Structures are given as C-alpha cells and as structure tokens.
Amino acid sequence: MGYRIAMVSDFFFPQPGGIESHIFQLSQRLIDLGHKVIVITHAYKDRVGVRYLTNGLTAYYVPLHTVYRETTFPSFFYFFPIFRNIIIREQIEIVHGHGSLSFLCHDAILHGRTMGLKTCFTDHSLFGFADAGSIITNKLLKFTMSDIDHVICVSHTCRENTVLRAVLNPQKVSVIPNALVPENFKPDPSKASEDYLTIVVISRLYYNKGIDLLIAVIPRICAEFHKVRFVIAGDGPKAIDLEQMREKYMLQDRVEMLGSVRHDQVRDVMVRGHIYLHPSLTEAFGTVLVEAASCGLYVISTKVGGVPEVLPSHMTRFARPEEDDLVRTLSNAISDYLNNKIKTVKFHDEVKKMYSWIDVAERTEKVYESICAEPNLRLINRLKLYYGCGQWAGKLFCILITLDYLVMMLLHWIWPASDIDLAVDRPPVSLSMQDEIETPELKRSSSTGSSSDKFC
Incomplete structure (x- = not known):
C-alpha cells in the first residue's frame, strides 16, 4: 500500500473549473499508482456528508458556510474537530492543499502540521503585491507556507510569483503542470x-x-x-x-x-x-x-x-x-x-x-517521497519560523499555533483517537478506460452517499 493522502480545497465537483478537475484527475491517477486518496471540501447545497466516487475515491463534503466564489470563511479551530476525525478515520499521512484562495486548504495545512502530518500545497493562481486583496492573501499564504514541507506550482511563472509572495526557499518549490485526458x-x-x-x-x-x-x-x-x-x-x-x-x-x-x-x-x-x-x-x-x-x-x-x-x-x-x-x-x-x-x-x-495525468501523478509521487523522508520539526522550531513573518504578524501567528496545539490536546482528551472507528479502505474498482476518465457528473450512479450522511 502506498501513501494515504487527503486532497483539501474549497473547489471541487460538482462545481466546474480547473482546480476541481485537477484534484479529481490527480486523485484518480494516484489511486491507480496504489495510493489511498480522499478529498475534503465544503458542502455544495444538498451534497453534504460522505460520497463515494469513481475508482474508490471518497469525498467528504463538510457543512461549512461559504462567503465568496465558493470559498469558506476562515474557521481555524471550528474546523479542527471534524478535520481530526476524518484524518484519524482514514489514517491519513499527507495533507495536500489546493488553491491560494481556499481557506479550507489553509486551515487543513495548519491543523495537519499540528497533528504531525506531512503537508504539501499546489498553487494554481497568480496574485499581485499592491492591492488590498493581494496583500491579505499573500500574508495568509506566508503564514501557511512558513512550515510547509513542499509547494507545487503549475507553471514557472506561477513558481516565481509564489516564491516572492510567500518568501519561500526556491528549493522547496517544484513545477508540475496541469494535464488533460x-x-x-x-x-x-x-x-x-x-x-x-x-x-x-x-x-x-x-x-x-x-x-x-x-x-x-x-x-x-x-x-x-x-x-x-x-x-x-x-x-x-x-x-x-x-x-x-x-x-x-x-x-x-x-x-x-x-x-x-x-x-x-x-x-x-x-x-x-x-x-x-x-x-x-x-x-x-x-x-x-x-x-x-x-x-x-x-x-x-x-x-x-x-x-x-x-x-x-x-x-x-x-x-x-x-x-x-x-x-x-x-x-x-x-x-x-x-x-x-x-x-x-x-x-x-x-x-x-x-500532457498526461499519469506523468503528473508520478512527479507528484516523487514529491511525496521527498517530504516523507524528512523529519518533522519540533514545536519550538515551528514557532521560530512563524515568528519571522513580521513584527506584529509573527507574534500573532505564534499565538495561533500555540492555541492550535492546545485545541489538539483538548480534543485528544475529549475524544481519544481509540474511540474513532477506522474507515474500511475501498479497493479501486476495475473499470474500462471510459469509466476511468469519467468525472463525478458522469458517474452520478457511483455516488452512493446521500445528503443525510454523517461524519462519524
């Protein structure tokens, strides 16, 4: 069995778009390579709970409120109990976030590092440096990326933009383009x-x-x-x-x-x-x-x-x-x-x-191999990284990280991991080529979950 990966983003099917398609196709190809992949996103209207998609892919639609263009409001600790439950249930090792504007992605990476998981982020967009929206987004990105294991960008231009915006070490940023079927x-x-x-x-x-x-x-x-x-x-x-x-x-x-x-x-x-x-x-x-x-x-x-x-x-x-x-x-x-x-x-x-999704998946797999070979940082070392994010922001970030650890310890006491039932791994379904390339819209019959599904 390969790695156990959670793809996290506000942007996923049934909403159409490039990030949504990227997550689905990459997940399918990683499953073909022998990895366990789940998707964590927010609820879309009546699509709430656990849904089972093509080729053994499980999608968790978390009931969170959206504010603009299908992005959730920064929830920080409110999302943590549900996220921890899913991670323990599915025995996840790697949290892979997608999209600079996805607050769900940023929350997941923050909580994932607190839980000692490996984290990866794929940036699909370009942003400026002068307007108010870009300044806020860049500061949020700097916060999340301060303790990230690796960053993937979809083009060389995107890589340069992300390195400058998040003040990253270029050696921790790779370029893996999108693809198509x-x-x-x-x-x-x-x-x-x-x-x-x-x-x-x-x-x-x-x-x-x-x-x-x-x-x-x-x-x-x-x-x-x-x-x-x-x-x-x-x-x-x-x-x-x-x-x-x-x-x-x-x-x-x-x-x-x-x-x-x-x-x-x-x-x-x-x-x-x-x-x-x-x-x-x-x-x-x-x-x-x-x-x-x-x-x-x-x-x-x-x-x-x-x-x-x-x-x-x-x-x-x-x-x-x-x-x-x-x-x-x-x-x-x-x-x-x-x-x-x-x-x-x-x-x-x-x-x-x-362009081939198999090539994208194999290159992403190498990124996973590299980050899993590195030891996790201790809390004090993480705090040093966040402290360098700015005169005031650095202190605020350190407080948030400390609170995140305290919340995790509280959750361990209230709801021990041993009390959470582990999910049964669904083996990849042997499908024809046509079935393998179908999107969730085409494979509605494979989605056996319903709006009454619960996170347990």
Missing part, C-alpha cells in the same frame, strides 16, 4: 458550422478573466467579419454586461450565451468552434487552452502569466491584454483561417503526447 477532448470537424467561423469562449465571467476586454472586442470583430460568430459558455457577475452588449449592438444571432456548463459538456461546446479566444488578465497555466487545442481549435490568448508556457507557437498567437492589440491579433488569425493558412488537424495527437 485526451480521450475526453477529441476533435469532431463535423460539428463545426461551414457557414460561419465560430469563436469559442469558455470562462467564468469575472473581471480577472478579461470579460470587459471581451465585451469591447466582440462588436469590433463582428463589424469587420460578417461570417464570424461567438459561442460563450460560463457564468458570473459579468454575464449581465455581456447581455447588454449583445442587445446594444443587436448581435443576438451572432453571440450565443450558453450559461454555466459542466466539465463533461466542455468538449461538446469546443468542437462547435474553429478558434478559441482566451482574454484573461491573469492566468497561472490555463488548462482550457490545452483542452481547446486538443479539440482542434486554434488558440488566441492574452500574453499573461504562465500562458506562453502552455502550447507551442504553431498552435497559438498572443496579444497584449488591451483592446486594440487583441482585435488586431484576432483579426489576423481569422483572415489566415479563412484563407486556409492555419492547419489544426494534428493538434490532438501533438497535445496527447505533451
């Missing part, structure tokens, strides 16, 4: 219209995803090319602005808005297009770009973050994150596509060779 993103030219050149956009409709930029670009492209239309999938606060733009320029027949789509529907949307447009203002990696290229779409993206590292030059073109340059780049790509200067037939086979 190529069988889920096969091209189908018959689905694309022959009468129009279709530009696909799949994104959460938020400011940081460049939706304001998209709103400015669409009318200009539609005015220049009468045989171009847009298909936009996603939901968010900027949806109303897109609707207003469509009404203002009377583009109802040329701009189709699909709303939120599940991850298993992404491929069906992509194969309808010829070009994929990605106007994001910040991006650590951009898994959707790999998915689009695998579906045979030519990619136009803003040159931000780790995006230039994702695809080779013949699959994509970059523009500065500004209206005029994005319009110019997109116009040139449309003209080349209409004149048959862009060939996408071999994109799927090329992407299939570049």
Whole structure:
C-alpha cells in the first residue's frame, strides 16, 4: 500500500473549473499508482456528508458556510474537530492543499502540521503585491507556507510569483503542470458550422478573466467579419454586461450565451468552434487552452502569466491584454483561417503526447517521497519560523499555533483517537478506460452517499 493522502480545497465537483478537475484527475491517477486518496471540501447545497466516487475515491463534503466564489470563511479551530476525525478515520499521512484562495486548504495545512502530518500545497493562481486583496492573501499564504514541507506550482511563472509572495526557499518549490485526458477532448470537424467561423469562449465571467476586454472586442470583430460568430459558455457577475452588449449592438444571432456548463459538456461546446479566444488578465497555466487545442481549435490568448508556457507557437498567437492589440491579433488569425493558412488537424495527437495525468501523478509521487523522508520539526522550531513573518504578524501567528496545539490536546482528551472507528479502505474498482476518465457528473450512479450522511 502506498501513501494515504487527503486532497483539501474549497473547489471541487460538482462545481466546474480547473482546480476541481485537477484534484479529481490527480486523485484518480494516484489511486491507480496504489495510493489511498480522499478529498475534503465544503458542502455544495444538498451534497453534504460522505460520497463515494469513481475508482474508490471518497469525498467528504463538510457543512461549512461559504462567503465568496465558493470559498469558506476562515474557521481555524471550528474546523479542527471534524478535520481530526476524518484524518484519524482514514489514517491519513499527507495533507495536500489546493488553491491560494481556499481557506479550507489553509486551515487543513495548519491543523495537519499540528497533528504531525506531512503537508504539501499546489498553487494554481497568480496574485499581485499592491492591492488590498493581494496583500491579505499573500500574508495568509506566508503564514501557511512558513512550515510547509513542499509547494507545487503549475507553471514557472506561477513558481516565481509564489516564491516572492510567500518568501519561500526556491528549493522547496517544484513545477508540475496541469494535464488533460485526451480521450475526453477529441476533435469532431463535423460539428463545426461551414457557414460561419465560430469563436469559442469558455470562462467564468469575472473581471480577472478579461470579460470587459471581451465585451469591447466582440462588436469590433463582428463589424469587420460578417461570417464570424461567438459561442460563450460560463457564468458570473459579468454575464449581465455581456447581455447588454449583445442587445446594444443587436448581435443576438451572432453571440450565443450558453450559461454555466459542466466539465463533461466542455468538449461538446469546443468542437462547435474553429478558434478559441482566451482574454484573461491573469492566468497561472490555463488548462482550457490545452483542452481547446486538443479539440482542434486554434488558440488566441492574452500574453499573461504562465500562458506562453502552455502550447507551442504553431498552435497559438498572443496579444497584449488591451483592446486594440487583441482585435488586431484576432483579426489576423481569422483572415489566415479563412484563407486556409492555419492547419489544426494534428493538434490532438501533438497535445496527447505533451500532457498526461499519469506523468503528473508520478512527479507528484516523487514529491511525496521527498517530504516523507524528512523529519518533522519540533514545536519550538515551528514557532521560530512563524515568528519571522513580521513584527506584529509573527507574534500573532505564534499565538495561533500555540492555541492550535492546545485545541489538539483538548480534543485528544475529549475524544481519544481509540474511540474513532477506522474507515474500511475501498479497493479501486476495475473499470474500462471510459469509466476511468469519467468525472463525478458522469458517474452520478457511483455516488452512493446521500445528503443525510454523517461524519462519524
């Protein structure tokens, strides 16, 4: 039997997204390599309790309140009793958190270190250094990462950003990119219209995803090319602005808005297009770009973050994150596509060779091996690390760590580990390839838990 790992994040299925897909696919491949993996996340509406997903993956949906974009409010000690119960129940050795904005992840890493577990963190995002939100996030990251065993970033740009934000030793930070299941993103030219050149956009409709930029670009492209239309999938606060733009320029027949789509529907949307447009203002990696290229779409993206590292030059073109340059780049790509200067037939086979979840899982496994070979720090040494986080913050962090130890000792006295029933390990199910690559949305029948499940 391999390692026993708990993936912890606020972001998991049934919510669609890159982090959610990353956690699920990485967990599946680690199970294939012989490890025990569980997922700890917060409840999504009526999805509360224990759920059993594909290939022996167990998901704990903890009843916690969310405050913004499906992130929980920092609970610190409130979450500790449930977390300790799950960890002891499943005999977890490694806590692997995901997402800088996931407070559940930060809480789990803090409590995991207090319990003497190995901890790992994967950063999927880029943040600045000047605005109030980034300053608070960076200070929280510095707190959590002060005693982390190892950090994984999804691109080299993300690694540089995380090292600076959390003041980390670069030797403790590795780069392991995202991947995709190529069988889920096969091209189908018959689905694309022959009468129009279709530009696909799949994104959460938020400011940081460049939706304001998209709103400015669409009318200009539609005015220049009468045989171009847009298909936009996603939901968010900027949806109303897109609707207003469509009404203002009377583009109802040329701009189709699909709303939120599940991850298993992404491929069906992509194969309808010829070009994929990605106007994001910040991006650590951009898994959707790999998915689009695998579906045979030519990619136009803003040159931000780790995006230039994702695809080779013949699959994509970059523009500065500004209206005029994005319009110019997109116009040139449309003209080349209409004149048959862009060939996408071999994109799927090329992407299939570049990105593999098995490779990601094997590289992550090596990280686990390295951190498990290192001894744990004593409490006094941990406090020294936290004390160096700032004149006032350092003292506050030391108080929190000390309180966390006291809470753990209290929990050991009130509810001894010997009184907690151990969970029976569910062996991986022997599945066909199609079953192995299905997401929880497709495998609802394998989810045997219900909203009445309890943590026991």
